[in-house]
Amino acid sequence: MAVILPDMVEFIPMVVAFIVLAIILGKFGWPKFNDMLEKREATIAESLRKSEEARAESERVLAEYQKELAEAKAQAAKIVADAKQMGETLKADLSAQAQQEAAAIVEKARAAIEVEKRAALAELQGSIADISVDVASRLVGTDLSDDEHRKIIERYVNEAGSFDAN
Template sequence: PMLVAFIILWIILAKFGWPLFEGMLIKRETTIKDALEQSENARVESERVLAEYKRQLEETKAQSAQIIADAKKTGEAVKADITAKAQAEAAGMIEKAHAAIEADKKAAIAELQGSVADLSVAVASRLIGEDLNDDEHRKIIERYVNEAGSFNAN
């Protein structure tokens, strides 16, 4: 009886149970294959994304290096421009100072000439013993200047 029960059970399981069990195994195998394919696809995608991020990082580094180089160039150009303007301004100030000194020098020479002329007339008047008029003073001064040289000599 056990053998008959075993054979009946085996026939029932072979007819009804085995196809269900085999279906479950096939379904499990398909699920595992799909999971492996998805994980492989995810791995490939993550490698692609990683490569893209690395490329973007390199581009960003190159851009930042270019920005720094441009900023240095601009800074040096501004520095050169400021230096040139300062030098031009200093040269202008020096030129103005030279012009002012030259004007003061000419004014001092003119004042000195006037003083020398007045003093010469006074000395000449005392030496001659008579008071000369303006025209005579001028003639004597001009003759003296021609003989002695110019007062504008450097």
């Protein structure tokens, strides 16, 4: 049993040393240890509070960013729609302008054709008049004067009518 129970000569000083050490630690060590634990608890609580504030701020910033992103998407869609509308309008304007220019070109061509037609008819009438005078002079056997030629031609044109198809 001597192995289990300590020797009293050693036991009493150890108990006295333990009690003195417990009193010293209780008086000086435990308050410092308790202060250190309270500071650590306060630091952790402050860190949790700051972490919660940072989380709330990041959620607010994320919501703001998502709102701005949605507005940017809407604005981009509006710009694309406006550009598309402007393109359609420009296309319609260019098409109308091209049609007007084509109509003007066709009208100018018709006017030029009409002028050429009238010139050709006048030339044809002159040729017919010359041929008619030549045929008449051969039939009559004498040359006619310019005044006589004109009278015959005018009478022929009045009797036969104009070559103008209008």
